[in-house]
Amino acid sequence: xxxxxxxxxxxxxxxxxxxxxxxxxxxxxxxxxxxxxxxxxxxxxxxxxxxxxxxxxxxxxxxxxxxxxxxxxxxxxxxxxxxxxxxxxxxxxxxxxxxxxxxxxxxxxxxxxxxxxxxxxxxxxxxxxxxxxxxxxxxxxxxxxxxxxxxxxxxxxxxxxxxxxxxxxxxxxxxxxxxxxxxxxxxxxxxxxxxxxxxxxxxxxxxxxxxxxxxxxxxxxxxxxxxxxxxxxxxxxxxxxxxxxxxxxxxxxxxxxxxxxxxxxxxxxxxxxxxxxxxxxxxxxxxxxxxxxxxxxxxxxxxxxxxxxxxxxxxxxxxxxxxxxxxxxxxxxxxxxxxxxxxxxxxxxxxxxxxxxxxxxxxxxxxx
Ligand SMILES: [Fe+2]
Numbered sequence: 001x002x003x004x005x006x007x008x009x010x011x012x013x014x015x016x017x018x019x020x021x022x023x024x025x026x027x028x029x030x031x032x033x034x035x036x037x038x039x040x041x042x043x044x045x046x047x048x049x050x051x052x053x054x055x056x057x058x059x060x061x062x063x064x065x066x067x068x069x070x071x072x073x074x075x076x077x078x079x080x081x082x083x084x085x086x087x088x089x090x091x092x093x094x095x096x097x098x099x100x101x102x103x104x105x106x107x108x109x110x111x112x113x114x115x116x117x118x119x120x121x122x123x124x125x126x127x128x129x130x131x132x133x134x135x136x137x138x139x140x141x142x143x144x145x146x147x148x149x150x151x152x153x154x155x156x157x158x159x160x161x162x163x164x165x166x167x168x169x170x171x172x173x174x175x176x177x178x179x180x181x182x183x184x185x186x187x188x189x190x191x192x193x194x195x196x197x198x199x200x201x202x203x204x205x206x207x208x209x210x211x212x213x214x215x216x217x218x219x220x221x222x223x224x225x226x227x228x229x230x231x232x233x234x235x236x237x238x239x240x241x242x243x244x245x246x247x248x249x250x251x252x253x254x255x256x257x258x259x260x261x262x263x264x265x266x267x268x269x270x271x272x273x274x275x276x277x278x279x280x281x282x283x284x285x286x287x288x289x290x291x292x293x294x295x296x297x298x299x300x301x302x303x304x305x306x307x308x309x310x311x312x313x314x315x316x317x318x319x320x321x322x323x324x325x326x327x328x329x330x331x332x333x334x335x336x337x338x339x340x341x342x343x344x345x346x347x348x349x350x351x352x353x354x355x356x357x358x359x360x361x362x363x364x365x366x367x368x
Contacts, residue, residue, distance in 0.1 A: 050095065051097070125170070142229075211258075211289055290338075
């Protein structure tokens with residue numbers, strides 16, 4: 001495929017109109033099968049670490065995001081820390097204490113094999129009726145990790161097997177009582193204390209705005225369509241950065257606070273070698289979540305304070321108030337392999353991203 005920066009717009013528009021057409025078929029299928037309105041916004045994410053890195057992973061999140069530790073407990077199989085931030089999806093930082101890891105095979109890549117149990121594995125969305133969801137989706141050929149929905153005490157839960165395109169599992173939760181309780185009677189409390197030191201920036205960092213997953217160039221369309229088939233989200237727009245062989249694609253749901261982003265290469269190199277930072281990331285780490293983006297209203301102060309506190313960064317603070325958007329990328333955490341994005345949208349900025357920022361941030365990830 002011609003990937004030169006010049007004369008590409010019509011090629012890209014052609015690609016996107018194909019995708020839009022198939023997206024519209026997915027919307028139709030969701031409607032026909034009774035999936036419309038059955039699932040909603042992101043409720044929580046499940047982030048797995050190595051056993052020895054779990055506390056450090058939690059400590060980093062407490063230090064560098066607006067999240068607070070609400071609960072820490074263990075069952076026979078796993079150890080879980082629950083982190084919460086007002087009006088935001090919860091973050092469960094978890095490690096397996098026994099049993100097989102169904103994600104193990106897709107975690108072994110040149111730069112991730114040293115932490116083979118580390119992955120943001122599951123994005124869990126709200127669901128009005130998990131049993132009905134499972135019955136419908138099983139009929140559509142969707143593969144799940146368990147034989148049926150699990151009754152986990154305070155909620156019902158089902159999750160898909162890891163996607164062959166993204167490596168992500170998509171989960172669904174139906175709360176029985178109040179939302180956000182993760183314990184059952186068999187859990188033992190962990191008396192864990194975390195020392196984060198002074199974090200004066202913490203109150204200025206808010207909700208989880210989006211999560212970005214990196215996939216191979218050839219998996220861009222199937223990854224987006226698969227996610228649409230599983231959720232109520234729609235593909236909204238794509239920003240092409242031909243110079244870096246990268247596309248940033250945004251899927252959103254009306255009235256949802258959370259957006260799902262997919263980043264892929266544009267061209268498939270004939271030698272099979274990745275070109276550009278996006279393809280290289282997938283080659284080095286496998287398809288997986290690249291970053292979690294947290295909203296802040298005062299990014300100038302937050303970014304400066306975090307840098308001063310010792311947090312490493314891949315990028316400078318990019319964008320400007322005049323353009324409506326400023327963002328920065330932290331260095332990846334050794335405990336989670338995840339980058340934190342800090343993002344501020346100013347005033348009446350209507351666009352979700354700007355091409356200039358996407359370009360600069362994508363370029364910065366070449367350092368990974
Ligand atoms: Fe982002």
